[in-house]
Each structure stands twice: as structure tokens, then as C-alpha cells.
Amino acid sequence: xxxxxxxxxxxxxxxxxxxxxxxxxxxxxxxxxxxxxxxxxxxxxxxxxxxxxxxxxxxxxxxxxxxxxxxxxxxxxxxxxxxxxxxxxxxxxxxxxxxxxxxxxxxxxxxxxxxxxxxxxxxxxxxxxxxxxxxxxxxxxxxxxxxxxxxxxxxxxxxxxxxxxxxxxxxxxxxxxxxxxxxxxxxxxxxxxxxxxxxxxxxxxxxxxxxxxxxxxxxxxxxxxxxxxxxxxxxxxxxxxxxxxxxxxxxxxxxxxxxxxxxxxxxxxxxxxxxxxxxxxxxxxxxxxxxxxxxxxxxxxxxxxxxxxxxxxxxxxxxxxxxxxxxxxxxxxxxxxxxxxxxxxxxxxxxxxxxxxxxxxxxxxxxxxxxxxxxxxxxxxxxxxxxxxxxxxxxxxxxxxxxxxxx
Amino acid sequence: xxxxxxxxxxxxxxxxxxxxxxxxxxxxxxxxxxxxxxxxxxxxxxxxxxxxxxxxxxxxxxxxxxxxxxxxxxxxxxxxxxxxxxxxxxxxxxxxxxxxxxxxxxxxxxxxxxxxxxxxxxxxxxxxxxxxxxxxxxxxxxxxxxxxxxxxxxxxxxxxxxxxxxxxxxxxxxxxxxxxxxxxxxxxxxxxxxxxxxxxxxxxxxxxxxxxxxxxxxxxxxxxxxxxxxxxxxxxxxxxxxxxxxxxxxxxxxxxxxxxxxxxxxxxxxxxxxxxxxxxxxxxxxxxxxxxxxxxxxxxxxxxxxxxxx
Ligand SMILES: Nc1ncnc2c1ncn2[C@@H]1O[C@H](COP(=O)(O)OP(=O)(O)OP(=O)(O)O)[C@@H](O)[C@H]1O
Ligand SMILES: [Mg+2]
Numbered sequence: 001x002x003x004x005x006x007x008x009x010x011x012x013x014x015x016x017x018x019x020x021x022x023x024x025x026x027x028x029x030x031x032x033x034x035x036x037x038x039x040x041x042x043x044x045x046x047x048x049x050x051x052x053x054x055x056x057x058x059x060x061x062x063x064x065x066x067x068x069x070x071x072x073x074x075x076x077x078x079x080x081x082x083x084x085x086x087x088x089x090x091x092x093x094x095x096x097x098x099x100x101x102x103x104x105x106x107x108x109x110x111x112x113x114x115x116x117x118x119x120x121x122x123x124x125x126x127x128x129x130x131x132x133x134x135x136x137x138x139x140x141x142x143x144x145x146x147x148x149x150x151x152x153x154x155x156x157x158x159x160x161x162x163x164x165x166x167x168x169x170x171x172x173x174x175x176x177x178x179x180x181x182x183x184x185x186x187x188x189x190x191x192x193x194x195x196x197x198x199x200x201x202x203x204x205x206x207x208x209x210x211x212x213x214x215x216x217x218x219x220x221x222x223x224x225x226x227x228x229x230x231x232x233x234x235x236x237x238x239x240x241x242x243x244x245x246x247x248x249x250x251x252x253x254x255x256x257x258x259x260x261x262x263x264x265x266x267x268x269x270x271x272x273x274x275x276x277x278x279x280x281x282x283x284x285x286x287x288x289x290x291x292x293x294x295x296x297x298x299x300x301x302x303x304x305x306x307x308x309x310x311x312x313x314x315x316x317x318x319x320x321x322x323x324x325x326x327x328x329x330x331x332x333x334x335x336x337x338x339x340x341x342x343x344x345x346x347x348x349x350x351x352x353x354x355x356x357x358x359x360x361x362x363x364x365x366x367x368x369x370x371x372x373x374x375x376x377x378x379x380x381x382x383x384x385x386x387x388x389x390x391x392x393x394x395x396x397x398x399x400x401x402x403x404x405x406x407x
Numbered sequence: 408x409x410x411x412x413x414x415x416x417x418x419x420x421x422x423x424x425x426x427x428x429x430x431x432x433x434x435x436x437x438x439x440x441x442x443x444x445x446x447x448x449x450x451x452x453x454x455x456x457x458x459x460x461x462x463x464x465x466x467x468x469x470x471x472x473x474x475x476x477x478x479x480x481x482x483x484x485x486x487x488x489x490x491x492x493x494x495x496x497x498x499x500x501x502x503x504x505x506x507x508x509x510x511x512x513x514x515x516x517x518x519x520x521x522x523x524x525x526x527x528x529x530x531x532x533x534x535x536x537x538x539x540x541x542x543x544x545x546x547x548x549x550x551x552x553x554x555x556x557x558x559x560x561x562x563x564x565x566x567x568x569x570x571x572x573x574x575x576x577x578x579x580x581x582x583x584x585x586x587x588x589x590x591x592x593x594x595x596x597x598x599x600x601x602x603x604x605x606x607x608x609x610x611x612x613x614x615x616x617x618x619x620x621x622x623x624x625x626x627x628x629x630x631x632x633x634x635x636x637x638x639x640x641x642x643x644x645x646x647x648x649x650x651x652x653x654x655x656x657x658x659x660x661x662x663x664x665x666x667x668x669x670x671x672x673x674x675x676x677x678x679x680x681x682x683x684x685x686x687x688x689x690x691x692x693x694x695x696x697x698x699x700x701x702x703x704x705x706x707x708x709x710x711x712x713x714x715x716x717x
Contacts, residue, residue, distance in 0.1 A: 005515055008511065008515055009515075012511045016500075016502075016503055208498040208499065208500060208501050209496040209498025210499060212462070212465075212467060212492070212496060213494065213498070213499070213512065213559070215465075215466070215467050215484065216465050216466075216467070216484060216487050216492045217512065217516060218484050218515055219484050219485070220484075387469065
């Protein structure tokens, strides 16, 4: 019976969202907005390459090997580069930090990638290596063929693969940061899109006086679990709605849109970070869902619920104010507080997980905390709905509810 | 096989029920039983604790003290498949279509999708709303929504039907329709508990009643028993001329040429008629009747009572 009711609730709740026109209008608005953003990014690309130029100008101590024979000593010297005797020694020098970077130029740079090895200086600085390596080649090519137009073509076709070292060990670099960061993106998107629906999920029963019918027909746990699961499904549908136009656009219009040719095989998927990221995402989702549903069950109207909504949303954004500290100094007090405070924990921990500064112990503690508090919040939501929502127009006193639920 | 005669177990059993809201006592000490198959009128003035009692019986409120049982145990939502409850606070999912909402509740009450759909369609036909099946609920009038809610209440052929002011919001035609539907359920064997302020409905439908006052039972029994308790028969006369003051009767009500006379203890109707004639009153009609429930209601609640609790 309970099983039957659960699937009935999920079916009803899911269908009544996805059969509404409004749902599809808002869902499709997001990919549309993304398209506009992409267009703007494309238009402002010129400005960005100037920034890369500026990065290239920062003086680095680099070594290189050149199979192409294009790089002249003069050009290399202009960039603070000197030819390395052999690749192995050059990489070793990067690992122990005596030089900033080592560039290995292939025999044919227009078809083979330039391999870049650098000391990990944080993801923003690391970009400079590739810029310098490319710049060196471009300048050399310009001198060689004395034809700037051709050199520009060379520049467009050059690819660079980078590897950075921290304490002598390969660090993921940007390619390693991106996959765990995707969990953060999913977290943000799902909370922002579904937050209001979570908050309002039991408000509808209260505002429309359906609670008494529900409470005498089924277990409130069934209702709330059913609602949460259907929200989850709605979220998945919505993500697919976003993803499909993006993927289609990328696959079929990449050349027209001049989108960068992202080679996904470069992304490094570190299993540990992926598992931790998944668990942080799930735990964070459960905690925020439980909390939002509980708030909805506690207050009489959507308007009052709104006053609680804003602070929660602020808490998922506030870690970004200290993002530079999270990246550079994860030991600092504020980062520690944000890592363990439940409502800033998901974002902070996911960021640190991406940058590889979340230890196994820390991730364990945060994950357990998120799941435990998430389930407590969901249980509380059931209690609040069960004993509180009949006081339709009254905000429920938490203490009163708990006292009564124990009776 | 038990040979001994057993007293029928009540379907609803309430003993020493007390309900406090904070410092306020809504129900003080209430006990009554409702037996299977009967129609029970639950009466009382506004705020006397009727809705509170029903909610506590159905587990929506936690009683402060006392026993509230249905079929020998505390009600649980999973027993909802055998219950039909029409709450005082009506409401359904407003943004969904009539049929979707009916089928949803039907399925929660254990019906199959096909069964629930079929039942809903024929019910809509009967209450003249067949063309509204695919319309959103908030596009219906108040009374039409009430009909849908009543349908949801009875669609699982409940054994126990609890109706909190069922006729609220109905026009006279639909009130008649609703009474017919309740009577049908009753004939089909349902036990009905009904809160209402319409005393004619009670007289027409109910076997037994309870009158709540100040959070406890003021009167409890069959309709006749309660009527007898409050003066039993009245003499209704249509006459010309002034009614004399007499120590045989009190004038319970006087309206134009129509008057209800309440006989004093030990006085019978013939003595009253003789007394009227003796005083030269021209009696056009003379009937005896039981005190109407409305009369009793006015008598019980007419005088402002002390606020409950505090
Ligand atoms: N949730 C609540 N919180 C506080 N007091 C309440 C609550 N529900 C009911 N009461 C109080 O309990 C008393 C009884 O209310 P109840 O709704 O049971 O009356 P009722 O007999 O159904 O009246 P009516 O005929 O107007 O429907 C009232 O004084 C009311 O103020
Ligand atoms: Mg009431």
C-alpha cells in the first residue's frame, strides 16, 4: 500500500509539473540565455587575447627543446628561455622548481602539440605557460618566414598540452579541476531551479487546505518522500533540457560558432575526487531539500517562506567571496568554518575537492554531516507537516511541534 | 462460536477526551459512542469543539487526554481506504483538472486507475458536472468544488463517513441532492457522523445526536430522547385572541396567530385545550408535536454561556 501510494504520489507530482506549459517555457529560457552569453563571449574574444598577451609578458625562467628548428636563440632569450640539454633533465628541473617551465616543441608544430611542463602556480597563472610557449613559436615563425599573415595562421593551429607539478608530483591543473567542479555546477543549477519548488512543495497543500484530506489518506512521510523524488526527476528533465541544445549546438555548429575545440580526453578524471564530489552533491542536495521542505511546512504562506529563502541562497553563494582563499590557503580559519558549517559546506567542500585540498578525513566528516543533517531535516519536515500544517494560518512553533510529536 | 449475547462494539468510541490549545481548553471531557450503521448528528454552537473532536479522532490533532478509537483502535492513515472524511476546511489541488484530482485521491484510497476514472466520470455525470472533467478546479464555482470534494469523499464506498458541515455552500437544489447522496451511503451500510447547523437535516437523517456545550456533552441520545429531555411535546395552536397567562403551560414561542405552548409537568394536552376554551380563545387548530431541535438548540445556546476554559 505504502509502495503503491509512493508511486502514485510521484506520478501525480511529476506529471503535474512537466505537463505545464510554464515549466517548458522557463526550462527553455535557460539554454536560450546561455546562447546569448556565448555570443557575447565570442564577441569579446578579442579583448581576452590581449589579456593572454599580457600574461605572456610576465618573465619566467624557462627551458626548451626544439625539434622543429624554428626557435632561434634570440627569440628564446627574449622570453627568458634557454635550450635544455635533454628533456628528462629539463622536466626534473621543473619538478624541483629550479626553472618555472620546460617547453618541448615538436618537429611539426602545426600538427603536433607543444608539450608544456610547469611549476603549479595556481590555475590562473598556469595559463601563462601555454601563452609564452605559443608566443615564442609565433615570434620565431614570423622571423623565419617574414610573413605575419602566415604566422597568424600558425598561431591558430598550434595546440599545447600542459602538465604542471606541485611538490614534484603531477597536479591535475585545469584539466583535473574541471570534472569535480561540474558537481558544483549541478548543485547550483539544481538548487536555484528547484529551490522554490522545494519550498512550496507542501505549501500548496496548506494554502489550498488539502492537508486534512492527505493526512487521513496516507502517511505524510510517503507524501514528502514522493514529492522530493518527483522534484529530483523534474530536475533531471530540466538538466536534460539544458544539455540537449548545448550538446547539439556544440556538435553541429561548432565551426560556425567558432567555439573552442575542447578536447574532452584532456580532462583528467581522478576517481577519488569524483566519488567525493558525487557524495557531496547528493548530501548537499538532501540537506537543502530537507531544509527547504521543512521551512515550507513551518510557515503558512509562500510570502513568509520567501523570507527564509534568501538567507539560504546567500549561504550557497557566500563561499565564492573567499574563493581565492579556498584555492590558495585552505587552512585559514574562514575556509575551515565554511567547510564545516552545514549550509556553506557543500559549496566550500566541492570547491576544495576540485582543487585537491580536501583531505580524505575532511571529506568523510563533511559527507557524513551533510547526509545526517539532511535526513534530520527531512524527518523534521514530515513532523512539521504532520502536526503543524493544520494550523493553516499560524506559523508553527518548532518547540511546540516537537513536544506534541513526542506525546 | 460464542453463545453469549454480546453488546455491539461501537464503531467509534470516545472516552474522556480532552483537548487543550496552549492555555485554552477546547474540549473538556467528552465521551460518546457511534454504532455501526447509524447516522449520528454532532451538534453544537460555533466554537464548541466539534471540528476539534473529529480531527483528534482522525489523528490530525494529538488529543491532550482520553481515548479516541475507530473500530477498536487509534486511527492510522492506512485505514483511510475505509474512511470518507469531508473536512470543514475544504480544498483540493486547485491547478489540476477535476478528473486528475479525483483519480489521484481515488488511487490513494486503493482504487485502480481505470476504476477511479470510471467512477469519477459517472459521478460527474450525476452531479451535472460532466463537461467539467478536464477543467482546472479553480475554474469551478464554490458549490461545484464542494461537489467534487464530496465525490472524492465517497468514491471509495467508505464504511465510516465523517462529514463536517456537508451542506455549507450548497443551494437548496444541491442540498437536496447531497442529502440524497448521504442517504444512499447510509442505505449501502455506511455509518455516518455529521456535523451540521441545519436542524431539519438532523431530524430527517439522524438516528442519534450529541449536543456539545462548553466542551462537554449537553445532551446525548436518540433524537426523541433529546426532545423529551427538553420539554418533550409542545402544543401548537393557531388561534384568535390573547393567550391567557396560565400555570398549566408556558408560551414557548408566539408568532402572529401561531403559538407553541410548553405544558408544565403533569399537564396533558386536553387540559390545555379546555383552559384555552374557558378563556374564550378561538382555537382554529390544535396539534401536539415534539419540541423541534431548533427550539432546543436555541434554548441550550440562546443564553450566552461562559467562555470555555481560560
Ligand atoms: N489549531 C487551533 N489552535 C488553537 N485553538 C484552536 C485550534 N483549533 C480550534 N481551536 C479552538 O478550539 C475551539 C473549538 O473549535 P472547533 O473548530 O472545534 O469548533 P466547532 O465546534 O467546529 O465550531 P464551528 O461550528 O464554528 O465549526 C475554538 O474556541 C477554537 O478557537
Ligand atoms: Mg467546525
